[in-house]
Amino acid sequence: MLHEPSARSSSDPAAGYKMRLGVWMFIPYAVVYAGFVLINLVKPVVMETTVIFGLNLAVAYGFGLIILALVMALIYNQFCVWKEHAVYRSRPSKEKE
Amino acid sequence: MEPLAVVTFIVFVALVLGLSFYFARRARSSAGYYAAGGRIHWSVNGVAFAGDYLSAASFLGICGMIATAGYDGFLYSIGYLAGWVVALFVVAEPMKRLGKYTFTDALDARFNSRGIQLAAAISTLVVSIFYLIPQMVGAGVLVTPLLGLPHHVGVILVGAIVITIVATAGMTSTTYVQFIKGGMLIVFSVILVIAVLTRGLSTNPDPGEGVPFRAPAxxxxxxxxxxxxxxxxxxxxxxxxxxxxxxxxxxxxxxxxxxxxxxxxxxxxxxxxxxxxxxxxxxxxxxxxxxxxxxxxxxxPVGNIQSLQGRQDSEVRTGPVGPFSFLSRIGxxxxxxxxxxxxxxxxxxxxxxxxxxxxxxxxxxLRPGLKFKVDGSTTEKINFASLMLALFLGTASLPHILIRYYTVPSPEAARKSTIVAIAAIGFFYILTLYMGLGAMTGGVVNLLDDNMSAPLLARSFGTLLFAVISAIAFATVLGTVSGLIVAASGAVAHDFLDRFLGRGYTDHQKVAAGRIAAFSVGLVAIVLGILFKGMNVSFLVGWAFSVAASANLPAVVMLLFWKKTTSQGIVASIAMGTISALLIILLSPDMYERYGLDKASAPIPFGNPAIISVPISFLTLVLVSLLTRNQGNRNRPA
Structure with missing residues (x-):
């Protein structure tokens, strides 16, 4: 028994949806992150440009990446919750957690 | 040595130990020891994630690097946090569905391959030890100004306390310790940042302790x-x-x-x-x-503004400033x-x-370039890109982070606790920029070791804040080291002894084996913590991320998303990722300096391996999987 995965919840019918959604949300974030790295590699001086509230692009982009991660995480969670509710409602009660 | 600092420190350590012993009574089974019985609430687990993650590297290392190299230290904050996106979107729920106690269980869930058990156990051990080094170095630097003890005493002290915690308690106690510590770290960092902003900027900083700042003549x-x-x-x-x-x-x-x-x-x-x-x-x-x-x-101590927005008088003082004004004036x-x-x-x-x-x-x-020379040669640019890649991919491959997914009851709880972690950690990382720059301009930076910049900044506001912040930082080290040692002992006792060697231990024997493994790993960490004295702890953690990303991430990602992945492919990928990352690090200029050799004579001109070792690991997995796909050990879709 100890060699089995803890997959009592592997019957999660929303798993496929959540996995695809995760990948689709990961891609835009990775692009924004890569943009940050690329600007620094190609033209780091651009990072000195003042963009908002007196902050330069480096600081604004850095804070932006942190805040974007949280916003996207909340959106992802909301979509997952909706899907889970929809799927559980449409399935027999024994599969509900 | 200041009595208030000592008393605060002792109270904290006693609190942590007391808590551990209290929860130890609940850890009678192996599930309780390694995975807290899978019953931790997601919100508690989320803050505990933050506690685990906001290690000495984050609080001491990042603030220290910002204090000495400006924005380049903040790159670590950005990268560490961005890594959570990979953890949440790609790894969190599938890992929870696949695993039981450890990262190896998850990787091996579909194959039951002895090769995977061995390779994953070794990679977990290597990554945990790499991550342990900076925590122990951090412990050493903390006790010197706090208790007046030498570096190695601090390292041994942390090692001894943590071995006691882990050997007696396991995951439940480390979770609650991390929860309390993670919460307090954020609260007191907010207090420190408010103090920095209220004091404002000055060309004549006050380093505290009644000693006036001396600008260079x-x-x-x-x-x-x-x-x-x-x-x-x-x-x-x-x-x-x-x-x-x-x-x-x-x-x-x-x-x-x-x-x-x-x-x-x-x-x-x-x-x-x-x-x-x-x-x-x-x-x-x-x-x-x-x-x-x-x-x-x-x-x-050093670190001061020579001229503020063109004003070079001997004592320019802004008075209280807002968070944006603080950054725009410095920049x-x-x-x-x-x-x-x-x-x-x-x-x-x-x-x-x-x-x-x-x-x-x-x-x-306030832009990259002082430490990582983005304006420099191609090699220096590659080093920068490689670091950013390692930070992005490393989080989702860290064994001590991955095992926390097994402490919650369901994949949904794993997801929600990750979101709580992102909120807490992201907020803290924004604070690191203020604490680092506060130290940089506050006349508190120690020239021999930048790791103490944040606690020394706290000292400039009085002994009480210094004592509390130092004690939290020490508890941070205790907590992170505990988590790492649980992960490493799990790799040895559960993955290697029990599963790979198939010893068929009883539940009681498994916990005993875990504790003996914890003791051994703890000893190794103590020795390495003493040897690596003086290196920036965040820089050292960057290496742990590189090794983790190279060894584990390709295996995790391909297992989840590529049906042709074979067990042989996973084993080869983990082996090649670990070996290539380790080789590049060991032959890098920074390690050559550590060996006492000339940096310029290092055969590899940069120190961050991920940009080479991650593709090698991916490529190995694909090639070996394709070559072995007819041998009947294929990945079955979830």
Missing amino acids: VLSMSEEPGGAVLSDSAYAFAGRAESHGNTFVKLTRDGTVSWWFQRTAGADQAELVEAQYTAVTAGGERIVNGAPASSENTLR DPQTRINLWKKEKFEDGRDQVTVFYPIPVEGNRV
Whole structure:
């Protein structure tokens, strides 16, 4: 028994949806992150440009990446919750957690 | 040693230990030991994630690097946090569905391959040890100003306490310890940042302890036919040294030797800026700034604004500033901040290390480039890109982070606790920029070890804040080390002894094996923590991320998303990822410096391996999987 995965919840019918959604949300974030790295590699001086509230692009982009991660995480969670509710409602009660 | 600091410290450690023993009574089974019985609430687990993740590297290392290299330290904050996106979107729920106790269980869930069990156990052990080194180094630097004890005592102290915690309690207690510590770290960092903003910026900072800040003195020197003439006749010219294109001038005053950095050289006039130095004489005596080294005679703390937005008066004070105004004033092109460089040379038979200030424009301080030379050569650019890649991919591959997914009851709870973690960690990382820059401009930076910048910044606001922040930082180290040792002992006892060797231990024997493994890993960590003294802890963690990303991430991602993945492919990928990352690190300039060799002679010109080792690991997995796909050990879709 100890060699089995803890997959009592592997019957999660929303798993496929959540996995695809995760990948689709990961891609835009990775692009924004890569943009940050690329600007620094190609033209780091651009990072000195003042963009908002007196902050330069480096600081604004850095804070932006942190805040974007949280916003996207909340959106992802909301979509997952909706899907889970929809799927559980449409399935027999024994599969509900 | 300050009584208040000592009492606060002891109360904290007693609290942590008490809590551990209390929860230890609940850890009777192996599920309780490794995975807290899978019953931790997601919100508690989320803050515990933050507690695990906001290790010595985050609090001590990032703040220290920002204090000495500006924005480049903040790159770690950005990368560490962005890594959570990979963890949440790609890894969190599938890993929870696949695993039971450890990362190896998840990787091996579909194959039951002894090769995977061994490879994953080894990679977990290697990554955990790499991550343990900076935590132990952090422990060492904390106790010196806090308790007046030497570095190695701190390392041994943490090792002993943590081995006690882990060997008696396991995951439940580490989870609650991390929850409390993670919460307190964020609360007190907010208090410290509010204090920094309320004090504002000044060209004459107050480092606290009743000792006024001493800005570097400046002299002018002209070459006359009779010899060098100085603008202050109390000084006499005593010699000159050249090193890496820089000129240092040796002066004496009342018999005391001082070294000065020659900043500008006109036709016959030079400006000399007062440096600080340590020297080891031929007889082995250690000299600091012209007098024998002692606990009273150490290098002076540094870090100040030379001119603020063009104003260079001896005492410019802004008063309280807002969070945006604080950053925009520091980042102003007319602001000059004294950052310190180091140069080593021989003066006669003395080995001299000189520390000298360079005024850097604010706009250069607040963008990448001071440590990671984005404006430099192709190799330096590759090093930067490689670091950012490792930070992005490393989080989702860290064993001590991955095992936390097994402490919650369901994949949904794993997801929600990750989101709580992102909120808590992201908020903390924004604070690191303020704490780091506060230290950089607050006259508190220790020239020999930047890791203590944040706690020393707290000391400039009074002993109480210093004591509390240091105690939390110490608890941070305790907590992270506990988590790592649980992960590492799980790899040895559960993955290797029980599963790979198939010893068929009883539940009781498994917990015992885990505790013996924890003890052994703890000892290794103590030794390495002493050996790596003085290196920036965040830089060291960057290496742990590189090894984790190279060894584990390709296996995790391909297992989840590529049906042709075979067990042989996973084993080869973990092996190649670990070996290539380790080789690049061990042959890098930074390690050559550690070996006591010339950095320039290192065969690999950069220190961050991920950009090479991650693709190698992916490629190996694909090639070996394709070559072995007919051998009947294929990945079955979930």
